Amino acid sequence: MKRIYLLLVAGVLCGIAVFLRIPTTVFSENFDSLKPELSLVDAGAFDALNGTNVDVLGSGLNGYLCSAPESDNCVDMGGTGGNPQATLQSVNPIDLKPGITYKLSFQLIGSQRGNTTSTTVSFGPYQQTFELGSGDNKSGIVKNEPVTVSVPQSAYLTFANNTNSEQGALLDNVSMTSLGEGRSIWTIPLLLVAACFVILFFLRPSWLGKLG
Numbered sequence: 001m002k003r004i005y006l007l008l009v010a011g012v013l014c015g016i017a018v019f020l021r022i023p024t025t026v027f028s029e030n031f032d033s034l035k036p037e038l039s040l041v042d043a044g045a046f047d048a049l050n051g052t053n054v055d056v057l058g059s060g061l062n063g064y065l066c067s068a069p070e071s072d073n074c075v076d077m078g079g080t081g082g083n084p085q086a087t088l089q090s091v092n093p094i095d096l097k098p099g100i101t102y103k104l105s106f107q108l109i110g111s112q113r114g115n116t117t118s119t120t121v122s123f124g125p126y127q128q129t130f131e132l133g134s135g136d137n138k139s140g141i142v143k144n145e146p147v148t149v150s151v152p153q154s155a156y157l158t159f160a161n162n163t164n165s166e167q168g169a170l171l172d173n174v175s176m177t178s179l180g181e182g183r184s185i186w187t188i189p190l191l192l193v194a195a196c197f198v199i200l201f202f203l204r205p206s207w208l209g210k211l212g
Contacts, residue, residue: 023177053079078168108140
């Protein structure tokens with residue numbers, strides 16, 4: 001009888017483990033694969049809108065400005081020449097579905113050049129404006145900010161520089177994950193529970209047999 005109870009407990013634990021699902025990466029851009037350059041109208045997975053531009057900094061091109069927690073390359077939201085007051089938007093929209101939690105992460109730090117910057121981040125229902133002092137390397141660090149929707153929609157991830165200056169906030173390590181995208185709520189847990197029962201039944205160790 002104890003063996004049955006133990007098998008039931010093991011099955012329940014396996015089911016719970018399934019619900020603690022590994023997040024799926026929906027979007028990721030750290031700009032490290034880009035060549036550092038000024039006056040760009042696109043930067044990896046982002047485009048600069050409405051004739052604006054950004055600078056990709058790194059290595060020999062003011063890479064020292066990409067201060068920790070940022071590293072390697074970063075994007076200066078204040079471009080060079082033309083219209084430097086950048087609006088940076090993801091190239092493709094991201095489909096958002098009800099019942100799924102999307103977690104947004106990015107690093108936005110001060111310009112490191114003496115001025116205060118303002119940057120508005122928008123994604124679906126999420127919108128936040130970050131006012132950052134020159135050396136503020138903490139207030140614009142966002143990690144796993146949950147975003148949910150009540151109805152299906154497509155949304156662009158947008159970073160808008162509100163500062164009319166070529167010395168903008170510095171952006172790096174943008175990512176988004178989702179929990180459960182494209183998976184049935186019940187199918188996987190039921191299959192895993194069944195598999196655990198089969199494994200425990202046929203591969204039960206000697207100590208389990210002693211409990212019977």
